[in-house]
Amino acid sequence: xxxxxxxxxxxxxxxxxxxxxxxxxxxxxxxxxxxxxxxxxxxxxxxxxxxxxxxxxxxxxxxxxxxxxxxxxxxxxxxxxxxxxxxxxxxxxxxxxxxxxxxxxxxxxxxxxxxxxxxxxxxxxxxxxxxxxxxxxxxxxxxxxxxxxxxxxxxxxxxxxxxxxxxxxxxxxxxxxxxxxxxxxxxxxxxxxxxxxxxxxxxxxxxxxxxxxxxxxxxxxxxxxxxxxxxxxxxxxxxxxxxxxxxxxxxxxxxxxxxxxxxxxxxx
Numbered sequence: 001x002x003x004x005x006x007x008x009x010x011x012x013x014x015x016x017x018x019x020x021x022x023x024x025x026x027x028x029x030x031x032x033x034x035x036x037x038x039x040x041x042x043x044x045x046x047x048x049x050x051x052x053x054x055x056x057x058x059x060x061x062x063x064x065x066x067x068x069x070x071x072x073x074x075x076x077x078x079x080x081x082x083x084x085x086x087x088x089x090x091x092x093x094x095x096x097x098x099x100x101x102x103x104x105x106x107x108x109x110x111x112x113x114x115x116x117x118x119x120x121x122x123x124x125x126x127x128x129x130x131x132x133x134x135x136x137x138x139x140x141x142x143x144x145x146x147x148x149x150x151x152x153x154x155x156x157x158x159x160x161x162x163x164x165x166x167x168x169x170x171x172x173x174x175x176x177x178x179x180x181x182x183x184x185x186x187x188x189x190x191x192x193x194x195x196x197x198x199x200x201x202x203x204x205x206x207x208x209x210x211x212x213x214x215x216x217x218x219x220x221x222x223x224x225x226x227x228x229x230x231x232x233x234x235x236x237x238x239x240x241x242x243x244x245x246x247x248x249x250x251x252x253x254x255x256x257x258x259x260x261x262x263x264x265x266x267x268x
Contacts, residue, residue: 004179004200005104008130009079011199012059015187016082020060024189024233031094035069036062038230038243041124044152044222044261048072051119054144056108057127061087061100067122068096075118079104105137108144115144122152125231129161129201132179134212142216145264151218153209153262157225157255161203166235167247175205188233206258218262225255 019025030036037045041063049071055064058076060083067074068091076098078084084102091098103111121141131137141151164171165184172180180203185196210220228244229237237245246256 004132005079005106008199008201009104011184011197012080013082014195014197015189015193016060016080016086018187018193018195019189020086022189022193024231025062030062030065033069035066037066038124038154040154040224040226040230040257040259041122041152044150044154044259045120045122048120052117053120053122054118056105056121056123056141057130058087058100059083061090061098063122063124064098064100065091065094065096068098072120073097075099075101075112077101077103077108105131105140108140112144117146118144119146119149120152121145121149124152124154125156126233127155128153128204128209129155131204132202133176134204134208135215138212138216138218141213142218142264147264147266149264150221151213151260151262151264154257154259156229157258158203158205159254160229160234160256161201167237167250172203174203176202176208178202188231191235209260213260213262217265219265220260220262222259222261224259226257226259227252227255229256 048067051072053067053072053074055076058064058078061076064074064076076087081102084100087100101111109115158174162170162172162174179200181200183198186193187195228246230243232245236248238248240246
């Protein structure tokens, strides 16, 4: 368990170049002005022009830079040094102002130059499952937000993570009963990529997520669930509407996304 960060960093490092070149991430369209942000997080974020936004687990920074295009003063964080190098190069290429920091969640408070100053913290799509427990994450979010600042969290629903990789049967627990060790080939962005690596993940129930926020001084203002994924990142998905993907045979029958907006309670 002491090595889970190193194991998962190796896993993500191995995927950076494949993702960068994949059709999934639409780099050509992004360079031409396409916004990578999706409707659920955009609905929570609202107007971000002039706001200080911290984007956690940002990969190589498309969403971070989409926020910069909207006028936010944005900082992206990821634990993959290769991903951060790509993010900095992309920002420079596109002449977008953004800061990128290489750090994992447990070390972030020490790695940020200042805390308690961000108006928004954003975590989206495939984030919390890489963390063994959520108290450290929630306390970090609370520490970096200013009083009255908000967390925007949109992620794949823990019910989806119960299914096997072919989305045909329940294989994993809904609750966090410990680490899930897997040896995986390919990647969600390119299933035929010649990549094989081990990873360690955890499933977190909605109650565990909400309680972590509440116990760290964050007030939950909104909790939503959606029956689709905005990404074709799971096996066998079908596009039921433009940009909305579901599992064949289970269309509209289970949640695929959840979203939370939570505000840091004003300090006395």
